[in-house]
Amino acid sequence: MYVSYPDSSAGSVVSRPIGLPSEALTLENLFASQPTDKFAAGEGVFWEGDAACDLFQITEGCVRLYRILPDGRRAIMGFRFAGEMLGFSCQTNYSYSAEAVTPVRLRRLRRARIQAMVEGAEHLQPLLLTKIFEEMEAAQRHIIVLGQLGAEERMAHFLVSAVRRTGMDQKRPVAIDLPMTRQDIADYLGLTIETICRVISKFKRDGLIALEGRHRVVLRRMGALQELAGELDALGEPSEAQAGLKQAIAWSH
Amino acid sequence: MYVSYPDSSAGSVVSRPIGLPSEALTLENLFASQPTDKFAAGEGVFWEGDAACDLFQITEGCVRLYRILPDGRRAIMGFRFAGEMLGFSCQTNYSYSAEAVTPVRLRRLRRARIQAMVEGAEHLQPLLLTKIFEEMEAAQRHIIVLGQLGAEERMAHFLVSAVRRTGMDQKRPVAIDLPMTRQDIADYLGLTIETICRVISKFKRDGLIALEGRHRVVLRRMGALQELAGELDALGEPSEAQAGLKQAIAWSH
DNA sequence: GCCCGGTTGTAACGGATCGTAACAGAGATT
DNA sequence: AATCTCTGTTACGATCCGTTACAACCGGGC
Numbered sequence A, B: 001m002y003v004s005y006p007d008s009s010a011g012s013v014v015s016r017p018i019g020l021p022s023e024a025l026t027l028e029n030l031f032a033s034q035p036t037d038k039f040a041a042g043e044g045v046f047w048e049g050d051a052a053c054d055l056f057q058i059t060e061g062c063v064r065l066y067r068i069l070p071d072g073r074r075a076i077m078g079f080r081f082a083g084e085m086l087g088f089s090c091q092t093n094y095s096y097s098a099e100a101v102t103p104v105r106l107r108r109l110r111r112a113r114i115q116a117m118v119e120g121a122e123h124l125q126p127l128l129l130t131k132i133f134e135e136m137e138a139a140q141r142h143i144i145v146l147g148q149l150g151a152e153e154r155m156a157h158f159l160v161s162a163v164r165r166t167g168m169d170q171k172r173p174v175a176i177d178l179p180m181t182r183q184d185i186a187d188y189l190g191l192t193i194e195t196i197c198r199v200i201s202k203f204k205r206d207g208l209i210a211l212e213g214r215h216r217v218v219l220r221r222m223g224a225l226q227e228l229a230g231e232l233d234a235l236g237e238p239s240e241a242q243a244g245l246k247q248a249i250a251w252s253h
Numbered sequence C: 001g002c003c004c005g006g007t008t009g010t011a012a013c014g015g016a017t018c019g020t021a022a023c024a025g026a027g028a029t030t
Numbered sequence D: 001a002a003t004c005t006c007t008g009t010t011a012c013g014a015t016c017c018g019t020t021a022c023a024a025c026c027g028g029g030c
Helices: A027-032 A111-120 A124-148 A151-166 A182-189 A193-205 A222-229 A240-252 B027-032 B111-120 B124-148 B151-166 B182-189 B193-205 B222-229 B240-252
Strands: A002-006 A013-017 A036-039 A044-046 A054-060 A062-068 A074-081 A097-100 A104-110 A174-177 A209-211 A216-219 B002-006 B013-017 B036-039 B044-046 B054-060 B062-068 B074-081 B097-100 B104-110 B174-177 B209-211 B216-219
Touching (some): A027 A124, A054 A074, A062 A104, A062 A182, A074 A124, A074 A182, A074 B124, A104 A111, A124 A151, A124 B074, A124 B124, A151 A174, A151 A182, A151 A193, A151 A222, A182 A193, B027 B054, B027 B104, B054 B111, B062 B104, B074 B124, B074 B182, B104 B111, B111 B124, B151 B174, B151 B216, B151 B222, B193 B209
Antiparallel strands (some): A044 A097, A062 A074, A174 A216, A209 A216, B036 B104, B054 B104, B062 B074, B209 B216
């Protein structure tokens, strides 16, 4: 059962379930009441430089975020999977383009709408800050990966990091989907596609991983991979969301 | 002439000049009323993991921000020069250490104090967001430099970027100070000290730069350097502060 | 001035990564 | 099933950058 509130922006309405404490007015709940858009694999969601009017939550599929350099090189800034959000760290205009890697469903929230809601629900502000801080931490980890790690270390970090995001943890025989292409991984890790392939092959030879088709990897020796990755994730990734939230609350109140 | 307000945290007070329009309550003005701390070259200001209670503005000198990896490698996340601020993108705890490169003077603001002030002066919030967005943009540029550019391109970007920060622009014979060591530059650009030296020597041979002692560089052919850097800075660096401010205002109101 | 230590510069070498190209495989189309 | 196309894989030579070693420079202290 839902109730509608008039929205101060553009005459649209905002719905939320009644009977829940106002603490349940989370970003997730806000997104939940939005319709879902569909994108085919390879389709663009928005482009670098577009006015950043919307925030997004991926319902299904995988999205790549990237920038194209003047000379044509592509730098992938990150990936977003089902359940994750994007757009929070952008200013007036998106600082990267977003493209569907797989078929994607997503919900979008107008910024103007969120801004209006913050007026009446102050506890929303820290939730926004949380998201920004999370993206900042991810960017800093990325900087370290690109600046300090070798090819194998980068790949190991990428795999371990992918497992972390799925929630399942530590257990030895974990299988994950890597829906993006090798080229995507290369552009994300600052390497070439051939180096990606070579490293994957080496991991396979050494028994660290096994491949089940192109886009599915079994991580057979998580310990070894984590060691290769340099325990870099241990610095704040698991409790990231909690720490971010805690801080965001401290910030705005 | 100043007036004091009770501060909700720990019995301290907040001062600001009276008689000015409230728009003059900028971060700069807040810092201006703080005493300055002194640090000798090499001295630490704070350490990664410390509770992030303070924001800082450098009054004089240069500070390096870095993280130490488990295996001892050092990743320099950035430098801060006189007039610049730091600490905004950190959560409950600092995500990097800060060390004086040269003798440094800085002013510090307690976070709790700023938070309290935001209550009574809503227009402060967008100023904080601006700073966070600026650091996010810098991080994204850094990611592209480390992931996509070669050694010469990285160095060219570093030099051009340093000129941009001083304010003076485009004019051919520009001389800048690089107070940090070659090792610092190497750890910032993800290269070794020898590669830094090689590239600097090559730039000198090719007439792109001239050296006046170790820590002073004359950029003789800015055009060539900018071209090498891949016009990467053109993507938002000059108007960064304005765009950030504009967005931050939109965000919080 | 002189010494001394740390920083910086130079060179030679080796290894990691890149670029090209040829091939293999999977999925789509006919 | 046959073909086509795109992606992925492997091999090999080229290049870039890291490693090692050592010399030169600079600044501070005596």
